[in-house]
Structure formats: structure tokens, C-alpha cells
Amino acid sequence: MKARQKRMVFVALGLVAVMGASFLISKAMKGNLAYLYAPEAVLAGDVPQGKLIRLGGLVKEGSLKRSDSALEARFIVTDNRGHEVTVVTHKILPDLFKEGKSSVSRGQLKADGIFYAEEVLAKHDANYMPEEVKDVLKKEHSPAQPVTEGTK
Amino acid sequence: MIPELGHFALAVALALAIVQAVFPLLGVKFNKPQWVALAKPAATAQFFLLVISFGCLIYAFIVSDFSVKLVASHSNTAMPTIYKVSAVWGNHEGSLLLWALVLAGWGYAVAIFSRSIPAVMLARVLSVMGFVGIGFLLFLIMTSNPFERLPFPPAEGRTLNPLLQDFGLAIHPPMLYMGYVGFSVAFAFAIAAMLGGKLDSAWARWARPWTNVAWIFLTGGITLGSWWAYYELGWGGWWFWDPVENASLLPWLVGTALIHSLAVTEKRAAFKSWTVLLAILAFSLSLLGTFLVRSGVLTSVHSFAADPERGLFILMFLAITIGASLMLYATRAPKLISTGKFELVSREVGLLVNNITLVVLTATVLLGTLYPLIIDALGMGKISVGPPYFNNISLPLGTVLLTMMGVGLFLRWKKDNPKRLIKILWVPAIMALVMAVVLPLLFIPEFKWKTTLGLLLSSWVALTALLWFVGQGRSPFIKPLSAWGAMIAHVGMAVTITGITLTSMYSVENDVRLEANGKPYEVSDYAFKFIAIEDHQGKNYKATRATVEITQGGKLLTTLYPEKRNYGAGTMPMTEAGIDGGLFRDLFIALGEPLGKKAWSFRIYHKPFVRWIWLGGILMVVGGLLAAFDGRYWRTRRRLKSNTSESKKAETLKGATST
Incomplete structure (x- = not known):
């Protein structure tokens, strides 16, 4: 193969690779990005219904209730400023899940205003709180504003 | 005293890393054989100093010297010795020291197994590694000193994250590093x-x-x-x-x-x-x-x-x-x-x-x-x-x-000629296709295109590797090690892909609520029956332990004991799953939380072929090992001595490295 032809092959392969990669990425990104929202944003109606999102906040003290017959747990996620959203899950809650502690739930908001979680995460130790939830709680005096802007 | 020795060794290692980085490079540039000759001894000494430093830290952990901050916050006397040792790298500072040690170890290995490499090349290689070493040692000394002392040592240390108290973790980080x-x-x-x-x-x-x-x-x-x-x-x-x-x-x-x-x-x-x-x-x-x-x-x-x-x-x-x-x-x-031409x-x-x-x-x-x-x-x-x-x-x-x-x-x-390729490759292609279509039909009731694709690819990779291997080397029986290596590594990849495909497609994963002595939960033809829950005292933890009987077709298959462990105050509770492993399927059960009325939540998995994923990994490691120790690399090394790049400069500097 002549040098020029070889260069063309390299360029062509590179182009195919870049194009293929961009196609795959744009396709795969669609619908697989889960934005984090605060309870405030949910109440303000900023959260699209039926779309996979994450909800972050504190688990309200005394709000955890379990079903007697099925594996179902209900709890309230709050930002300690009066904004509260009820979460329902049919999954096992993690070891670190506790009332009064932070949690991030992944799931969908349905028309009944309840957040149905496919997965509940809790990450904390004595003094650690997920950075993301910290931001949710910090916005104490800022105007009503979702944690995320890019909701599209 | 011992921790100070470790700290001192660390500082000297940094000085040596600087010597290893700077002098050989300048020596090559200004043609000073004595400077170039510093590369090997500097690399060797740096490695041994870091061994000393790391040894001091291990010692501090084993004897539970709580005046060292790192020991006090990551270890305690109740921990078994093996986890005291693995606690050394179960934290930020210690794992960085391990990193620096491993780096120096690689440098030392290069210095030893380098007799055939021209002195100039070796000097540059070790110099570059010296520079990397400087970065990590500076990082350690400036921001993450593992030997920091506490003015008021506590009587007892905290504990290592219980998740990390495990044999897998004891060897996983050093390996990865x-x-x-x-x-x-x-x-x-x-x-x-x-x-x-x-x-x-x-x-x-x-x-x-x-x-x-x-x-x-x-x-x-x-x-x-x-x-x-x-x-x-x-x-x-x-x-x-x-x-x-x-x-x-x-x-x-x-x-x-x-x-x-x-x-x-x-x-x-x-x-x-x-x-x-x-x-x-x-x-x-x-x-x-x-x-x-x-x-x-x-x-x-x-x-x-x-x-x-x-x-x-x-x-x-x-x-x-x-x-x-x-x-x-x-x-x-x-x-x-690049001089090689190709079609x-x-x-x-x-x-x-x-x-x-x-x-x-x-x-x-x-x-x-x-x-x-x-x-x-x-x-x-x-x-x-x-x-x-x-x-x-x-x-x-x-x-x-x-x-x-x-x-x-x-x-x-x-x-190459595409026609020649097709002539060879149609056989494994047809065989792979048959395997991918027939095997699922025999064993799996439902058709899923991803299963077929995964099996097609993995049998294709395995069959081509085997077929290729048969044609390697002069004798049908004696093959070069590198051919063994390539074949086994490729087959390993195929095994991993098979495992990934079948586990991803056919795993049953469920969170369920079970009552003690209640109705069993059924997954394919296995029945999981929750018998009882009791307290259990472990070596350095307390556990809540469930007894779960698994029956298959009415016959008792095995009894599993999933646990919820607590490693003492201030630590997170952790889940210890009960697993019944096998080459073709794993049964996995983890204990959730009490739900009241003698009921607990359980996580029950049936995972077909999951072990193949790791089995393939082991095969890839074996293949890589065989390829790395192919005699070719070691024989040609001797033959090629001083007959290569920059041989002139190498000649002048030759005397310098033989010391």
C-alpha cells in the first residue's frame, strides 16, 4: 500500500470511529441521564412526571412506615424547610438508611404526586453527607429554585 | 521511634528519587558516565528505603501503636492480624505509600532485569520513573504523612471500615496497584x-x-x-x-x-x-x-x-x-x-x-x-x-x-487474501452459529436475540483461538509459550463474555418479604424457606443471622445463613450474603430488615453462569503470564546486547553500568 493510500485508510478509520462513537454516545445518553431534584422542585411542579430522576433530601423523622403484608416502605423526604415529598419503594432499604439522615432515591414521579423509587441510596457516616444533598439543604434563604436547571 | 524511622526513610527515598530522576538524564546529555551509572543504585536504594518505610508502618499496625494517627483511626486490638496488615492500605495515606512502594519496586525490577538494555536507554527509563516517584513521594510527605503522631494517643483505636475487613480486599488493592x-x-x-x-x-x-x-x-x-x-x-x-x-x-x-x-x-x-x-x-x-x-x-x-x-x-x-x-x-x-508497509x-x-x-x-x-x-x-x-x-x-x-x-x-x-481467510474462517463461523442457536434452544425456553449474539461472539472467539492454536508452531504438540498465552487469554475472554451474557439475560433478582416458617419463595425450581432468625457472636462483630433452607424438587439442597453484622459502635452495619456457588449457577441470598410480625425482607438472586465472568479473568491472567515468559524475550535480549539504538553512546557508557 502506498503511503498516501495508507494515510487515507487511517483517516477513514479515524472518521468512522469518531462518527460511530458520537452516534453511540448521543443515542446512549438519551434517557439514561438522571437529574437530581430537591423536594422543593417537585412541589413547584418542575419535575417531569414518569421520567427517571433522582430525588435527594433528608428522611423525615417518624415518617417511615412499612406495609404489614408486602415488601413496601413509605417515607417522606424533606429539605427541613417544609417541602415534603412521599416516597414509596418495593425494594430493600440500604443498611445506612435512617430517619433524619440523607438519602437519594432513583425513580419516577407519578401523577398522584408520590415518588416511586426503584432504588434508594443512603450514604453517610457520623459526619458525612452526600455533597448533592448538602446543596439541597443549603439553599435555605435562596429563592425557590431547583437544584438543577437543565431539566430538558 | 519506629514510626520516625519510617518517616525518615520516606524522606531519604525522596532524595534518592531526585537523584534517580536528574543525574542519569543529565549524564546522558553531557556524556558523563558516572552520572548515568547512578540510575541503578539509586533505584535500588530507593526501593529498599521504601520497603523499610512500609515495613515500619506495618509494624505500627501490628503492634497497635495508637500514638500514630493512622493506626488509631483505622485499626484496633480486636482485629485479626491479617486485617491489621490490610488496614495499612485500607486508608488514604497507607495506600499512597503502597503506591510509591510499588512504583519503586517496578523501578528496581527494571534495574535488575536490564542487562541487555543499552545504558543510555536504561538511564532514561529509570529517570522517567524517578520523576514519577518524586511526584508521589512529595505528595505523601507534603499532604498525607502516614506517620503522623497524636499528642494524646487513645487507649483503643477506631476500626477499619468493616466492608474492608475481608480477604478479597487484603489482596485486591495491591494487585490493582x-x-x-x-x-x-x-x-x-x-x-x-x-x-x-x-x-x-x-x-x-x-x-x-x-x-x-x-x-x-x-x-x-x-x-x-x-x-x-x-x-x-x-x-x-x-x-x-x-x-x-x-x-x-x-x-x-x-x-x-x-x-x-x-x-x-x-x-x-x-x-x-x-x-x-x-x-x-x-x-x-x-x-x-x-x-x-x-x-x-x-x-x-x-x-x-x-x-x-x-x-x-x-x-x-x-x-x-x-x-x-x-x-x-x-x-x-x-x-x-514507521517503516513497515502493509496492505x-x-x-x-x-x-x-x-x-x-x-x-x-x-x-x-x-x-x-x-x-x-x-x-x-x-x-x-x-x-x-x-x-x-x-x-x-x-x-x-x-x-x-x-x-x-x-x-x-x-x-x-x-x-493477506480475503478469499484465503474465508476458506479458513467459515468453519468456526458455522460452528459458532450452530452453538449460539442450538444451545439456547435446548436449555432455555425463550428466545432472546442478545443471548444468541453473546453466545455467537463468545463461541466464535473461543473456536477461532483453538483453531489458530492448533496451527501454531512446527510440531503439533510443542507450541511456543506465547501461542499458549494468546490462545488461553482469548478463550478466557470468551468465557467471560459467556458469563456476562447469561448472567445479564437470565438472572432473577427479587426483593421479597418472608415470614419465619412461612410460605417459601420460589425461583425457577428452587424454593427458599426462611426458618428462623437468631443472634450470633463473631470474632469482632455481632450479627443477626437468618437460616434459610433451599430445596430443589422437594429435596433439601443447602442451608444458607445470611447475616447482618455490626462491628461495634460508630461503624456501619453490613450485610453478609449467603451464597451457594456453582459452575453453572449461584444462589444468592442477603438479609434485609425486620418488617415486624416475624417477617424480614430478603434479597434473593438466581444467577446462572456468574462465575464464568471471573473464571475468564483468571484464564486471561494465565494467558498473559505465559506470554510474558515466552523464552523469545529473554533469549533475544542476550543476543541483541549493545547492538541496537545509540550503540555508540552505549559503548562509551558501558563501563559505567557494569559496576
Whole structure:
């Protein structure tokens, strides 16, 4: 193969690779990005219904209730400023899940205003709180504003 | 006294790293053989000092010297000795010291097994490794001193994160580090080649076994980590596309590309600058992994400390290393002329396609990993990129890659004839197709195209590897070690892909509510019956333990005891799953939480073929080992002595290194 032809092959392969990669990425990104929202944003109606999102906040003290017959747990996620959203899950809650502690739930908001979680995460130790939830709680005096802007 | 000795050894090691970095390089430049000769002894001494330093830290942990802050916060007297030792690297400072030790160990190994490498080349390689060493030792001494003392030592220490009190963890990080840091050797060889301005097949022959060994460790480390996450974290998954997992996968992907690209550079004197770029990338991604894991940017089991000062240091180190090497690459790479010519249908192009696919895969995984960080840094919200993103990407790219794995083995160097290929390859292609269609029909009731695709690809890879192997070497019985290695590694990949396919497609995963002595829960033909729950006292933990009987067709198969453990005040509770393992399926049960009325929640999994994933990893490690110890590298080393690049300079400096 002549040098020029070889260069063309390299360029062509590179182009195919870049194009293929961009196609795959744009396709795969669609619908697989889960934005984090605060309870405030949910109440303000900023959260699209039926779309996979994450909800972050504190688990309200005394709000955890379990079903007697099925594996179902209900709890309230709050930002300690009066904004509260009820979460329902049919999954096992993690070891670190506790009332009064932070949690991030992944799931969908349905028309009944309840957040149905496919997965509940809790990450904390004595003094650690997920950075993301910290931001949710910090916005104490800022105007009503979702944690995320890019909701599209 | 002992901790101070360790600290002192650390400081001297830094001084020696500076000597190792600066003098050999200047010695080559100004033609001073005495300076060049410093490379080997400096590397050796630096390694032994770090052994002393690390030994001092291990000693402090074993005797529970709580006046050392690190010991007090990560170990206590109740812990078994093996976990006292593994606690040394179960924290930020200790794991960095381990990193520095491993780096010096690689440098020492290069210094010992280098008799055939020209003195100039060796001096440059060790010098580059010295520079990397300076970075890490400075980082240790300035921001993360493992020997820091406490003015008022506590009577008893805190404890190691219970998740980390496990044998898998005791060996997983050192293994992974050997891999990560091992790429520093390939990196150093690449930089040395660019400094010398010449890169020939002798160079590739030196670099190949080192790269192989690093890749072996990384493969082993990732396999171990995946197995550990499976049985220890209580999630029952083997890969989560967690950023930290991705951080180890990225250098592995590039390292795999590098191994194959080095083959082309050695055999055909082609892809020279590409090989150098891959070597730089592999090590840069290892450093990036360290940054992501150690800076506290990510929160996971792996990130110990979120200290912005530390993060900034690693980030700067990263920027300098990658920036400088890429700058060097930009100016020097055009001089690395590839002389090997090849046609469109040739093994060179086959390997090029494999390389490009691997790099594209690396780029997409990297993007998915960094995307949430970038978006967050730009203040555009907080997002997470879910596993489906990574799965959607690896499916098509993996298909290309695995298809090429079979074709590439049979391609001839330089020029090949497509008709000849088809004549050989139709047999394994038909066989793979039959296996992929018939096997699921026999054993699995429902048709899923992803199963067929996965089985098609894995049997294709395995069959082509075996067929190719039979044709290797002169005798039908005696094959070169490298052929054994390639065959076994390829078959290992096929085994892993089989495991991934069947586990992903047919796992049953359910969270259920079970009452003691109540109705059993049924998964395929297994019935899980929750018998009772009781308290259990372990060595250094208290546990709530459930007894679960599993029956198959009415007969008792096994009894599992999933536990919820508590390692004392201030620690997190943790889940210890009950697993009944087997070659063809795992039954996995984890204890959830009490639900009242004698009921508990359980997580019950039926995972077919899950062990194949790790079995394949082991095979890849074995294959890599065989290839690395192929006699070819060691024989030719002696023969090629001083007969290679820059031989003139080497001659002048020869006397200097023989001491």
C-alpha cells in the first residue's frame, strides 16, 4: 500500500470511529441521564412526571412506615424547610438508611404526586453527607429554585 | 521511634528519587558516565528505603501503636492480624505509600532485569520513573504523612471500615496497584524512546514483557474487585459501572490495545507513534484513576478522604505529567518513522481496527464517567449516568471487537487474501452459529436475540483461538509459550463474555418479604424457606443471622445463613450474603430488615453462569503470564546486547553500568 493510500485508510478509520462513537454516545445518553431534584422542585411542579430522576433530601423523622403484608416502605423526604415529598419503594432499604439522615432515591414521579423509587441510596457516616444533598439543604434563604436547571 | 524511622526513610527515598530522576538524564546529555551509572543504585536504594518505610508502618499496625494517627483511626486490638496488615492500605495515606512502594519496586525490577538494555536507554527509563516517584513521594510527605503522631494517643483505636475487613480486599488493592503502576514502565520506555529519538523492534521487545506483566496484574485486580463486590457488598452484582470501577477499566482497555500495538511495532516496525501514544494514555488513565478515587471527587467505598488540598495536588501532578508527555509527543512523534508497509487486508489493519475500537470504547466510558463531574462543575445541575448508557455503548463496540478477535488471529502480516481467510474462517463461523442457536434452544425456553449474539461472539472467539492454536508452531504438540498465552487469554475472554451474557439475560433478582416458617419463595425450581432468625457472636462483630433452607424438587439442597453484622459502635452495619456457588449457577441470598410480625425482607438472586465472568479473568491472567515468559524475550535480549539504538553512546557508557 502506498503511503498516501495508507494515510487515507487511517483517516477513514479515524472518521468512522469518531462518527460511530458520537452516534453511540448521543443515542446512549438519551434517557439514561438522571437529574437530581430537591423536594422543593417537585412541589413547584418542575419535575417531569414518569421520567427517571433522582430525588435527594433528608428522611423525615417518624415518617417511615412499612406495609404489614408486602415488601413496601413509605417515607417522606424533606429539605427541613417544609417541602415534603412521599416516597414509596418495593425494594430493600440500604443498611445506612435512617430517619433524619440523607438519602437519594432513583425513580419516577407519578401523577398522584408520590415518588416511586426503584432504588434508594443512603450514604453517610457520623459526619458525612452526600455533597448533592448538602446543596439541597443549603439553599435555605435562596429563592425557590431547583437544584438543577437543565431539566430538558 | 519506629514510626520516625519510617518517616525518615520516606524522606531519604525522596532524595534518592531526585537523584534517580536528574543525574542519569543529565549524564546522558553531557556524556558523563558516572552520572548515568547512578540510575541503578539509586533505584535500588530507593526501593529498599521504601520497603523499610512500609515495613515500619506495618509494624505500627501490628503492634497497635495508637500514638500514630493512622493506626488509631483505622485499626484496633480486636482485629485479626491479617486485617491489621490490610488496614495499612485500607486508608488514604497507607495506600499512597503502597503506591510509591510499588512504583519503586517496578523501578528496581527494571534495574535488575536490564542487562541487555543499552545504558543510555536504561538511564532514561529509570529517570522517567524517578520523576514519577518524586511526584508521589512529595505528595505523601507534603499532604498525607502516614506517620503522623497524636499528642494524646487513645487507649483503643477506631476500626477499619468493616466492608474492608475481608480477604478479597487484603489482596485486591495491591494487585490493582501493581497493574496501575506497572504501566509506568511502559510509559517510561515510551518517553525514553522519544528522548532518544529512535524506536526500533528491540525497543518493543524490551517493553512488551513489562507491559504484559502490568496488564496481568490489572486484569487480576479488576477480577478480584468484581468478585469482592459480588460477595461482600451484599448487592449481588459483579459490575456497577461505578466511576471507581470505570477508573480501573479505562487503563485496562488502553493497556489491552497497547499489548497488541506493541506486537505490530516489534514484528513489523509499524504503528510506532501510535504505540507511544497508547503507552502515555495507559499511564495517564492510571493517574486519572488515582485522582478520581483519591481526591474525594467521587464518593464511594474507595474514597477515603475528601481533602481539597490533596485533590489539587494530584490534579496538578496529573496536568504536569500528561501535559509534559503529550508536549514531548507532539514534538518528537513525527520523527518516529514507521517503516513497515502493509496492505488493506493484513494483520496490521486487523489490529488497528481492534486498537481503534478499544480506544473508542475507552473514550465513551471516560465521557460517561466524567460527564456528571463536568456538568456539575459548570453549574448545570447534578446528574448521574446510569448503567444503561454504558451497556448500550459496550454492546455494539464489543461486537466489533470480538468479531475482530477471531479474524485477527488468522490474518497474515503485510498482505493477506480475503478469499484465503474465508476458506479458513467459515468453519468456526458455522460452528459458532450452530452453538449460539442450538444451545439456547435446548436449555432455555425463550428466545432472546442478545443471548444468541453473546453466545455467537463468545463461541466464535473461543473456536477461532483453538483453531489458530492448533496451527501454531512446527510440531503439533510443542507450541511456543506465547501461542499458549494468546490462545488461553482469548478463550478466557470468551468465557467471560459467556458469563456476562447469561448472567445479564437470565438472572432473577427479587426483593421479597418472608415470614419465619412461612410460605417459601420460589425461583425457577428452587424454593427458599426462611426458618428462623437468631443472634450470633463473631470474632469482632455481632450479627443477626437468618437460616434459610433451599430445596430443589422437594429435596433439601443447602442451608444458607445470611447475616447482618455490626462491628461495634460508630461503624456501619453490613450485610453478609449467603451464597451457594456453582459452575453453572449461584444462589444468592442477603438479609434485609425486620418488617415486624416475624417477617424480614430478603434479597434473593438466581444467577446462572456468574462465575464464568471471573473464571475468564483468571484464564486471561494465565494467558498473559505465559506470554510474558515466552523464552523469545529473554533469549533475544542476550543476543541483541549493545547492538541496537545509540550503540555508540552505549559503548562509551558501558563501563559505567557494569559496576
